[in-house]
Amino acid sequence: MSSDTTPRPGVRSLIDRLGYHHLLASTLVLVTATILLGVAAKATGSGLACEANWPQCDAGPYNLFPANLPSFYEWFHRFVAMFAGFAIIGSAVTAWRTPTVDRRVTALVVLGMILTPIQVVLGWQTVAQYTMDILSLHFWTAVLIFGLFVVATVLVWEHRLRASHVTGALALGAAAVPFHVLLSPPIIADVSSYSATVQMLQYGVTLAVVAAAIVAPMVGRRQLEDGRLTGYLSGTGVFALVVVFLGRQTGMAVSATLDLLYVVTAGVLLIAFLAGIVLVRRRT
Known part of the structure; x- marks a missing residue:
């Protein structure tokens, strides 16, 4: 049969x-x-x-x-x-x-x-x-x-994806990270309330960071043909997920140390995204 x-x-x-x-x-x-x-x-x-x-x-x-x-x-x-x-x-x-x-x-x-x-x-x-x-x-x-x-x-x-989409994903991540920090509970609490609108916006940029962390190394591995550069993009992607996790924790508990760690790692991630854009543009 x-x-x-x-x-x-x-x-x-x-x-x-x-x-x-x-x-x-x-x-x-x-x-x-x-x-x-x-x-x-x-x-x-x-x-x-x-x-x-x-x-x-x-x-x-x-x-x-x-x-x-x-x-x-x-x-x-x-x-x-x-x-x-x-x-x-x-x-x-x-x-x-x-x-x-x-x-x-x-x-x-x-x-x-x-x-x-x-x-x-x-x-x-x-x-x-x-x-x-x-x-x-x-x-x-x-x-x-x-x-x-x-x-x-x-x-x-x-x-259908090209090297320019790697740069686009990194730019999306770089644009999303500052908003992710500014809309987080420890920062927004000094300016405004952590309202429903603010929470939706923050989680929207959270998903943008996650998407950038995935798209950049995946497309880069296919389009750039540079092992060290794609390794850098993969490391940046993993680090982005760590920042997202820390950002979620700041909304769940009150800890000045955790808040500081989140802000510092987010700053490092922003630099990593911007450096990635420069490296990809030089490579292409």
């Missing part, structure tokens, strides 16, 4: 019309939106809205809809997360059933699909228990899924 691995006509038709690289990019956008909306729900104190129901809310037939503005924040976060989950599953299934998709991409998006139900359970637990440990796990699992899809997206678009 022979097995037929040819994708079904429906899946093949979708790939022909949209292109898998566009499907993956759209999934990444939905994942990003879900994370930022989750930050908004937490920042506005809406995580326990919907009368602490999950997955239902607190109004309409079967409590499917929100009854007030705080409930709307939480409900809309869940609504977008639902579509992000469908997109993640669709990306994984399509990659699995399409022989032309890079097997590395398939492994990444399938891992993202495996993590998705874990993330859903953690989301439920933020409503059921709402402890800082669960909130942290919920956040870092979301960032891991985001990172997996950034890597997968770069892999499927790599034939």
Whole structure:
């Protein structure tokens, strides 16, 4: 008995019309939106809205809809997360059933699909228990899924990416780092409140730093053909993730030493990004 691995006509038709690289990019956008909306729900104190129901809310037939503005924040976060989950599953299934998709991409998006139900359970637990440990796990699992899809997206678009995109990624990181610091709790507290808007902006630049840390070394390895330079970019990327971790900790605990360490390492990262831009431009 022979097995037929040819994708079904429906899946093949979708790939022909949209292109898998566009499907993956759209999934990444939905994942990003879900994370930022989750930050908004937490920042506005809406995580326990919907009368602490999950997955239902607190109004309409079967409590499917929100009854007030705080409930709307939480409900809309869940609504977008639902579509992000469908997109993640669709990306994984399509990659699995399409022989032309890079097997590395398939492994990444399938891992993202495996993590998705874990993330859903953690989301439920933020409503059921709402402890800082669960909130942290919920956040870092979301960032891991985001990172997996950034890597997968770069892999499927790599034939269109050039050395200029390395410089662009480093410039994005260099632009994001100062805002990441200025919007952090220890700095913004001296000027304004750590409001929901400020938190969304800070986590937006956090994702920008993470994306820059991934894109620059990945594209550089393919386009620059310089082992020492790509090693430098990889080291800068790892260091960027350390800064992101420290920035998250400053929002979780009050420690002058930790705040100082975060600011210093962020300053070093900014210099590393700027030096990377100079080195790449000289190389190209």
